[in-house]
Amino acid sequence: MPCRSQVHHIAKVTERPIVRYRRMPIEVESPEQTGYGSIAYNLAESSIADVPFRDLNLNLNDLVLSYDDHLGKPGLREIIAASSPGLHPDQVMTTVGAAAALFIVATSLLNPGDHMVVVFPNYATNIETPRQIGANIEFHPLTFENGYQLDIDALAARIRPETRYVSITVPHNPTGSMISEADLRRLIQIIEAKGCYLLVDETYREMGYETVLPVAASLSPRVISVSSLSKTYGLPGIRLGWLITQNDQLRETFLAAKEQIFINTSVLDETVAYQYLLNKDEHLARIKAMIHKRLQIMRDWIAEEPLMEWVEPQGGVVCFPRVVASASADMDLFYKLLLEKHGTFVGAGHWFESDRRHMRLGFGWPKEGELISGLDQISQTLRDVVGI
Numbered sequence: 498m499p500c501r502s503q504v505h506h507i508a509k510v511t512e513r514p515i516v517r518y519r520r521m522p523i524e525v526e527s528p529e530q531t532g533y534g535s536i537a538y539n540l541a542e543s544s545i546a547d548v549p550f551r552d553l554n555l556n557l558n559d560l561v562l563s564y565d566d567h568l569g570k571p572g573l574r575e576i577i578a579a580s581s582p583g584l585h586p587d588q589v590m591t592t593v594g595a596a597a598a599l600f601i602v603a604t605s606l607l608n609p610g611d612h613m614v615v616v617f618p619n620y621a622t623n624i625e626t627p628r629q630i631g632a633n634i635e636f637h638p639l640t641f642e643n644g645y646q647l648d649i650d651a652l653a654a655r656i657r658p659e660t661r662y663v664s665i666t667v668p669h670n671p672t673g674s675m676i677s678e679a680d681l682r683r684l685i686q687i688i689e690a691k692g693c694y695l696l697v698d699e700t701y702r703e704m705g706y707e708t709v710l711p712v713a714a715s716l717s718p719r720v721i722s723v724s725s726l727s728k729t730y731g732l733p734g735i736r737l738g739w740l741i742t743q744n745d746q747l748r749e750t751f752l753a754a755k756e757q758i759f760i761n762t763s764v765l766d767e768t769v770a771y772q773y774l775l776n777k778d779e780h781l782a783r784i785k786a787m788i789h790k791r792l793q794i795m796r797d798w799i800a801e802e803p804l805m806e807w808v809e810p811q812g813g814v815v816c817f818p819r820v821v822a823s824a825s826a827d828m829d830l831f832y833k834l835l836l837e838k839h840g841t842f843v844g845a846g847h848w849f850e851s852d853r854r855h856m857r858l859g860f861g862w863p864k865e866g867e868l869i870s871g872l873d874q875i876s877q878t879l880r881d882v883v884g885i
């Protein structure tokens with residue numbers, strides 16, 4: 498039998514783990530968990546199409562599968578740092594996808610009860626990790642009615658003296674909205690004046706249509722940038738992301754977290770990433786041309802679809818349209834028929850804790866013909882559901 502102090506210890510441990518892990522719907526119901534085989538038209542992804550390894554033409558036979566530099570492969574960090582003037586490669590730390598970077602930032606900066614402000618809706622982890630830590634989360638809503646635009650003054654008004662950090666995602670997931678460079682710089686000035694940190698999840702940064710913002714962390718030691726190769730380049734399988742900070746003390750804390758979780762990022766992943774990024778400009782030109790075409794397909798479809806309305810995205814390969822309220826559509830039936838009868842998968846609104854009338858449509862992952870067919874299936878399913 499355990500003694501009294503052991504019982505007390507066990508009770509304490511089960512009452513309040515440091516992070517209360519709970520699987521998120523966006524991961525439980527993700528296409529890879531649902532089974533790619535059961536989906537004909539996959540409009541649920543937020544990246545461009547996944548790249549087959551053979552297309553990279555790499556010969557990795559000489560690679561030694563050793564531990565490596567804990568911050569990340571130096572050549573890779575050099576390429577990443579070169580994306581904005583003023584950054585040093587040692588201000589970059591590679592991580593297992595942007596997901597691990599976000600986890601490291603939240604667990605490094607937050608204690609239970611700490612105040613933080615996060616844009617809502619958002620990529621689930623940006624909310625979920627602070628929530629499971631037990632932080633005092635204040636949402637800053639982006640609304641359809643306001644064109645999913647981030648109002649910097651309204652956001653600033655939420656910052657308190659005790660706020661640890663403000664978390665924004667630009668270009669935004671799931672809406673594809675952006676802010677201007679002037680607004681980013683103004684927000685950073687506010688953050689500096691208030692003395693908290695700004696986390697910018699810029700996983701979709703290079704996919705801005707009119708503007709590609711500077712790496713936010715290059716603008717101030719109060720800013721932490723997070724990104725990865727998953728979305729813009731279609732390499733989620735190498736799980737290669739990074740965070741950037743000019744703040745040496747924060748960098749040491751983040752490195753300590755990384756060393757405790759995975760020591761260093763896989764040398765295989767880092768070598769593939771490095772080789773790929775040696776031809777970054779070439780890849781990016783091709784990817785941007787593809788996005789341009791896909792966006793036009795989305796515009797044409799929405800213009801012809803009276804049962805849907807949208808806010809046109811400004812970056813990335815997702816948008817967050819909704820079924821018009823007047824359709825009174827049974828959304829449970831809609832999602833069921835859409836997948837089971839029409840073989841089409843989308844990111845349902847509840848993935849983003851939003852009304853299920855909204856759905857995230859990814860237009861960069863499917864082939865062009867699949868995208869057109871998937872949109873057609875959405876239109877047909879809507880008509881099945883509303884009975885016209």
Ligand SMILES: Cc1ncc(COP(=O)(O)O)c(C=O)c1O
Nearest residue numbers: 594595596620670700725727738
């Ligand atoms: C905004 C945002 N941040 C981070 C991630 C995590 O991506 P990864 O860990 O593959 O880099 C995602 C994935 O959907 C995302 O949309």
